[in-house]
Amino acid sequence: MPRTQRQIQEAYRILRAHNGHLRWWPGRTPLEIIVGAILTQNTAWTNVETAIRSMRAAHLLSVKGLRETPMDHLERAIRSSGYFRQKAKKLKCFIGFLDEAYGGSVKRMAGAPAARLREELLSIWGIGPETADSILLYAFGYPAFVVDAYTARVAARHGWASEKASYADLQNLFTSMLPHDVDLYNDYHAQIVWVGKHHCRARPRCDGCPLEPLLGR
DNA sequence: GACCAGGCACATC
DNA sequence: GATGTGCATGGT
Secondary structure: OOHHHHHHHHHHHHHHHHHOOOOOOOOOOHHHHHHHHHHOOOOOHHHHHHHHHHHHHOOOOOHHHHHHOOHHHHHHHOHHHOOHHHHHHHHHHHHHHHHHHHOOOHHHHHOOOHHHHHHHHHHOOOOOHHHHHHHHHHHOOOOOOOOOHHHHHHHHHOOOOOOOOOHHHHHHHHHHHOOOOHHHHHHHHHHHHHHHHHOOOOOOOOOOOOOHHHOOO
16 A cells, blocks of 8 residues: 555554544534534634524524624624624525525535535535535545644644645545545544644644654655 | 734736 | 735733
8 A cells, every 4th residue: 555545555654543532513403503614714613612602592593693794793692603694694695595405404505415515515606626515524434534724734744635636636636545435534634733723834833743654654 | 002813805917 | 716905892
């Protein structure tokens, strides 16, 4: 087996043994996961948690609530998540699509084929590849491997990909090296975020990183 | 007070 | 296709 494939598989074994299954996504319903996926764009999750609590208190965590609430009210509720005017618009755009294409039913949407869903999600203003794949994987349970800034960093640090690899490059890398398994994709992404937060930052703290033994091999 | 955080759209070359 | 910029809050 090639070095890169061996390392990508070994990295998961190490992280899984270190952390156990991380049980992502931290959201109660598919709609809440979709909302979280939009709110966490380039934003610390702690800020998103505050926004979600505030939305719940204001009864905005439902299709009806999101559809009917005035823009300024929604903006106030999600203020803590940053870019709140943009994100309020993004949430409204998603609900607009959901109403138009699936009669406002998340459950009906979840039944559509994955390839069609990805195209549709990407056509919605404010939803790019990472958000689309997060929704496919964590809200709808399709095997979409999620790539984020941490994925790029970890892959570059370990020599699995070039530093300027595109989103599609990185996604192809992992999906070609791993079994196509929803539960594996779910946890692998969560584990990469864990490594990113604790070790593989812009200024990496490789000392004590469970993946340190892989470096230089 | 800089720097960073589970991106994306848009303008410009 | 690659590169630059605006969007905004809250923690370190």
